[in-house]
Amino acid sequence: MAIKLLLVEDNSGDIELIKYYIEEIEGLDIxxxxxxxxxxxxGCFKETSFDLIFTDLNLPDSSGENTVIxxxxxxxxxxxxxxxxxxxxxxxxxxxxxxxxxxxxKEDLNSRILFKxxxxxxxxxxxxxxxxxxxxxxxxTGLYNRAGFVKILNTRLDAILDNSIALIYFDLDSFKIINDxxxxxxxxxxxxxxxxxxxxxxxDEHVFARMDGDEFVILIQSMTANKExxxxxxxxxxxxxxxxxxxxxxxxxxxxxxxxxxxxxxxxAEDLIKFADIxxxxxxxxxxxxxxxxxxxxxxxxxxxxxxxTEIHHALENDEFSLVYQPIIDTRTNRIYSVEALLRWNNKxxxxxxxxxxxxxxxxxxxxxxxxxxxxxxxxxxxxxLNDSYNQSIALSVNVSPIQIQEDDFxxxxxxxxxxxxxxxxxxxxxxxxxxxFTNDSLTIDKLTIxxxxxxxxxxxxxxxxxxxxxxxxxxxxxxIKIDKSFIQSDMLYKSSLVTDIIRMGQNLELDVVxxxxxxxxxxxxxxxxxxxxxxxxxxxxxxxxxxxxIFITNYG
Ligand code: C2E
Ligand code: CA
Ligand code: CA
Numbered sequence: 001m002a003i004k005l006l007l008v009e010d011n012s013g014d015i016e017l018i019k020y021y022i023e024e025i026e027g028l029d030i031x032x033x034x035x036x037x038x039x040x041x042x043g044c045f046k047e048t049s050f051d052l053i054f055t056d057l058n059l060p061d062s063s064g065e066n067t068v069i070x071x072x073x074x075x076x077x078x079x080x081x082x083x084x085x086x087x088x089x090x091x092x093x094x095x096x097x098x099x100x101x102x103x104x105x106k107e108d109l110n111s112r113i114l115f116k117x118x119x120x121x122x123x124x125x126x127x128x129x130x131x132x133x134x135x136x137x138x139x140x141t142g143l144y145n146r147a148g149f150v151k152i153l154n155t156r157l158d159a160i161l162d163n164s165i166a167l168i169y170f171d172l173d174s175f176k177i178i179n180d181x182x183x184x185x186x187x188x189x190x191x192x193x194x195x196x197x198x199x200x201x202x203x204d205e206h207v208f209a210r211m212d213g214d215e216f217v218i219l220i221q222s223m224t225a226n227k228e229x230x231x232x233x234x235x236x237x238x239x240x241x242x243x244x245x246x247x248x249x250x251x252x253x254x255x256x257x258x259x260x261x262x263x264x265x266x267x268x269a270e271d272l273i274k275f276a277d278i279x280x281x282x283x284x285x286x287x288x289x290x291x292x293x294x295x296x297x298x299x300x301x302x303x304x305x306x307x308x309x310t311e312i313h314h315a316l317e318n319d320e321f322s323l324v325y326q327p328i329i330d331t332r333t334n335r336i337y338s339v340e341a342l343l344r345w346n347n348k349x350x351x352x353x354x355x356x357x358x359x360x361x362x363x364x365x366x367x368x369x370x371x372x373x374x375x376x377x378x379x380x381x382x383x384x385x386l387n388d389s390y391n392q393s394i395a396l397s398v399n400v401s402p403i404q405i406q407e408d409d410f411x412x413x414x415x416x417x418x419x420x421x422x423x424x425x426x427x428x429x430x431x432x433x434x435x436x437x438f439t440n441d442s443l444t445i446d447k448l449t450i451x452x453x454x455x456x457x458x459x460x461x462x463x464x465x466x467x468x469x470x471x472x473x474x475x476x477x478x479x480x481i482k483i484d485k486s487f488i489q490s491d492m493l494y495k496s497s498l499v500t501d502i503i504r505m506g507q508n509l510e511l512d513v514v515x516x517x518x519x520x521x522x523x524x525x526x527x528x529x530x531x532x533x534x535x536x537x538x539x540x541x542x543x544x545x546x547x548x549x550x551i552f553i554t555n556y557g
Contacts, residue, residue, distance in 0.1 A: 003118065004048070007034040008041045008055035008071075009083070014106065018054070018083075024111040028118060038062040042074045052121060053080045065095065072099050079125045081117060083109070101125065138210045140188055141195040149209035149217060153269040156221055157262065165262035166229035168218040169276035170236065173254040173288055175214035176364060177402050181444070186247065193246050194253060201235045217276065229259050237289050254288035256280050265294050281305060285357055288465070304350070305357075311347050312361055316371055320347055323378050324543035327552060328397070328514055328536040331524075336556050337514075337534050338395035338429065341379035342543045343371070363403045372404045373413055380421035380428065382546055390553060397429040397459065402444075405432070411450050418456070425455040429480060433461045445477065452477055459514070464502060475509040485517020485537070493526060503532045 005022075009015050015034055022030050033048070035041050038061050041053070053075060057067050071080055079101040082092075092103035101121045104113065136148030144152065156165065172178070172194065179187035191214060198216065202208055207219035220228050236255060243252040258279025266272045279294040292298075315321055322344045330337040345353050362368040376398050383396045404410055418425055430451065448458055459480035464487055487499050499515075506513035515527050518537030527535065544552055 002029040002031040003052065003122065004031050004033070004050045005118070006041065006044060006050040006053045007032060008036075008038065008053065008059065008067075009034060010036040010056065010059050014056070014083075017109070018114070021109065021111040021114045025115045028115060030118070036060070038067055038070055041071065045075055045078075050075075050078055052118060053078055054083045055080060057082060057084045057086070065098070068095050068098055068100055077125070077129065079121045081121060141192050141210050143195060143216075144207065144209035146209070146211045149207065149211065149219070150269050150273070152207055153219060153272065156219070157267070157269060160221075160262070163221050163223060164225040164264075165272070166220045166225035167260050167272050167276040168220070168229050168232060168236075168257060169211075169215070169259070169273070169280045170217075170255050170257040171213075171215045171280065173256055173284070178251065180403065180406055182249065186249075190246055190251060190253075193244065197239055197244070198236065201232060201239060206232075211273075215277075217273070226261055229261075233257050233259070233291050237291075241289065256283040256286075256288070257291040258283055258294065259291065260294040284360070287356065308347075308350065308353060308358065309361055309365075311349060312345070312358055312367065313365075315345055315347065316367075316374060318348075321345055321371065321374065322545075323375065323382065324545055325379075325382075325549045326536060326543040327541045327549070327556065328534055329540045329556065331528055331533045331535055334556070336394055336553060338397055339383065339549065340397040340399075340431070340536065340543075341375060341383075342399070343375055359401070363401055366403060368401045368403050369407055372401060373417060375399075376414065377417045377421065380418055380423040383427075384421050384423045386546075386550065386553070390550070392553060393424075393427065394553070395427045395429065396423070397431050399461065400430045400432050402432070405444055405447055411447055414451065414456070415454060426457070429457040429459050431459045431461040431482065434463050434465060445474070448477055459512075464498065475511060478509075478511055480512040480514060481506050482514045482516050482536075483532075488515055488517045488523055488527075488537075489519070493523065499527075499532075500530045503527075503530055507531065 007015065007018060009018070019032065022032060033044065033050070035044055036059070038059050041055070044050075053071065055067060055071060057064050059067060062070060068080065068082065080099075081102040081104065082095055082100050083104055083106060084091075085106050087105040087107065095103055101124065102117055104117060136144060136151060138145040153165075153167075172190075175187065175190070178190055191210075195208075195210065195216070198218075199208060202218065205221070209217050209219075211217050218232060220232065222228055236257065240253045240255060243250040245251075258276045258281070260266065260272050260276035260279060262272055265275050275294040275298075278298050279292040282298050283290040283292040323341045324344055325339040325341055327339050328337045329335070343355050343359070345355070345358050347353060359368065362371055379396055379398050383394060387393055407413075414430075418428060430448075432448075452458055457479040458477055459482055460478060461482050462484040463481040464484045481502065483499060483502055487493060493499055503513050512534055513532050514534040514536055515532050516536045518524050518527065518535050518539045520539065523537075524535060524539060527533075541552060
C-alpha cells in the first residue's frame with residue numbers, strides 16, 4: 001500500500017526537489033499530495049486521510065510555531081515532520097515537545113535522509129498507537145478502559161456546542177458472588193460475554209467502556225441524550241431479564257443503572273462520571289434492574305453509605321444486631337405454620353438500617369459469615385425456648401446468604417449451632433435466594449444435600465426473581481418455595497398466570513408454597529382460591545420482637 005504523504009509547502013522549487021528525491025527512493029511506494037497554504041492543508045484533511053505530513057513553517061497564511069499548533073489541532077494522530085530553512089536546535093526541540101515527530105533542515109535533505117525519516121516516523125507512530133491502545137483499551141473486552149473513556153469524554157466536552165451528553169453507568173449486581181462461586185476465570189468470561197451483548201444494543205455513535213471490574217459506562221451524545229438514555233436502559237433491562245447461558249451455566253445478570261447528564265448535572269468529565277456512579281449506587285438500594293438519574297441529594301446518601309460500611313465492622317461486637325420474627329400462617333388451620341427470623345441492625349449513630357441496605361455490605365466483606373452464624377444461633381435458641389415454655393412446636397426459617405455456603409466449614413458450623421441449641425433439625429428451614437446457588441454448581445448442591453440428609457429443610461426464597469427455571473428445581477433437595485412479594489404486590493397477580501403456575505408447579509413437585517408480602521384481603525382471597533395456603537405478610541403480622549411474638553402465639557399458636 002502506498003504511503004500517503006501530504007506536503008505543505010509554498011515554494012515551488014522545494015516541491016520539485018522533494019518530488020525528485022521521492023522518485024529516487026526505491027522500495028517505498030509514496031503517493032504525494034501537495035498544498036501551498038495551511039488552510040488548504042486543513043481542508044485537505046477533511047476529505048482524505050494521510051499517513052504523514054511534511055510541512056514548512058512559513059506559509060502564506062501562517063508562520064513559525066503557529067503552523068504546527070494549527071496542524072496538530074486538525075490532523076488527529078497523523079505524524080508531522082517539519083521541513084524548514086531554519087537550522088535551529090532550540091526551535092526543533094521546542095516543536096518536538098509540542099508533538100511533531102521530526103525536524104529536518106532543507107539544506108540537509110537528500111533522498112537517503114528522506115527515506116529514513118519517512119520510514120522511521122511511520123514505524124514510530126505505529127508503536128505509539130500500540131502503546132496508546134494498551135493504555136486506553138481494556139485487554140479483556142477490547143472496550144475503552146477508564147483512561148480511554150475519560151480522554152474521549154474530555155474531547156467531546158471540549159468540542160460540544162448545543163448537544164447534550166448522558167452517561168449510563170452500570171454494574172452487575174451479583175458479580176462478586178459469580179466470581180466467588182465459579183472462580184475468576186469464569187468471571188472474566190461472564191464479563192466479556194456480557195460486554196458483547198451490550199454492544200449489540202449500541203450503535204457507532206455510542207462510546208462504550210469498561211471502567212473497572214464489573215462496572216461499565218455508555219456515553220450518548222445528542223440533542224435528546226436524556227431520552228435516548230432511557231431507551232438504552234430499557235433495552236439493557238429487557239436483554240438481561242432472561243438468564244444467559246455461559247459455558248452451560250445459566251447466569252442471571254441483574255443490573256443497577258445510574259445516569260448523569262451534561263449540562264444539567266455537571267460540565268466536566270470527572271463529576272459526570274462520579275455522579276453517574278453515585279446514581280448507580282442509589283439504584284442498587286432497590287433490588288435489581290433499577291435505574292436512577294443523578295440528583296444532588298444523592299451525594300449525602302453516598303457519604304452515608306460509606307459511613308455505614310465503617311460502622312458495620314463493629315456491629316456484631318457492639319451487640320447492635322437483633323432478630324424479629326414474622327409468622328407464616330397456614331390458612332387451612334388458621335395456625336402458625338412457622339416463623340421467619342429477620343435481622344435488624346440498630347446503629348448508635350444512624351439508628352435503624354434496613355437489611356436491604358446492610359446485608360449486601362456484609363456480603364461484600366464476607367462479614368455475613370460470622371453474622372449469619374450469629375443469626376442462626378440466636379434464632380434457634382429463641383425458638384427452642386419459646387416452644388419449650390409454651391409447649392409449642394413452631395418451625396423456624398432462617399435466611400442464608402450464598403456467601404455463607406461457599407465457606408469450607410459451612411456444614412459443620414450450621415450443624416454445630418443447631419446441636420448446641422438442641423433445636424429439632426426437622427423444624428428448621430434454611431431460605432436460600434433463588435440465584436446462582438441453584439445452578440448446577442455441584443459443590444453447593446452437595447453441601448445442601450448433606451444438610452437435607454440431616455433433616456434440615458431447604459427453601460427457595462424470592463422465587464420467580466432469579467433463574468431457577470422450573471424444571472431445574474430439585475425436589476429431592478428442596479421442601480419449599482416462597483413466591484416473591486413483588487409478584488404478589490403488583491397487578492400481575494391477577495393478570496398473569498405466573499403466580500398460579502408457580503403454585504401448580506410446587507404442588508406437582510410436592511413442595512410447600514409460601515406466598516410472601518400479603519397486605520390485602522383481596523390478595524389473600526385470590527391465593528386461597530388458587531390453592532396457596534401458606535401466607536406471610538403484614539395482613540397477618542409484621543415481623544415481631546420476641547415479646548410480641550409470644551403475645552401473637554397466644555392467639556394463633
Ligand atoms: P426476605 O427474605 O424476602 O424477607 C422478607 C421481607 O419482606 C422482610 O423484609 C419482611 O419484613 C418483608 N415483608 C414481609 N411481609 C411483608 C408485607 O406484607 N409487605 C411488605 N412490603 N414487606 C413485607 P426485611 O426484614 O426488610 O428483609 C429484607 C431482606 O433482607 C430479606 O428479604 C432477606 O433477603 C434479607 N435478610 C433479612 N434478614 C437476613 C438474615 O438474617 N440473613 C440474610 N442472609 N439475609 C437477611
Ligand atoms: Ca426470606
Ligand atoms: Ca423473600
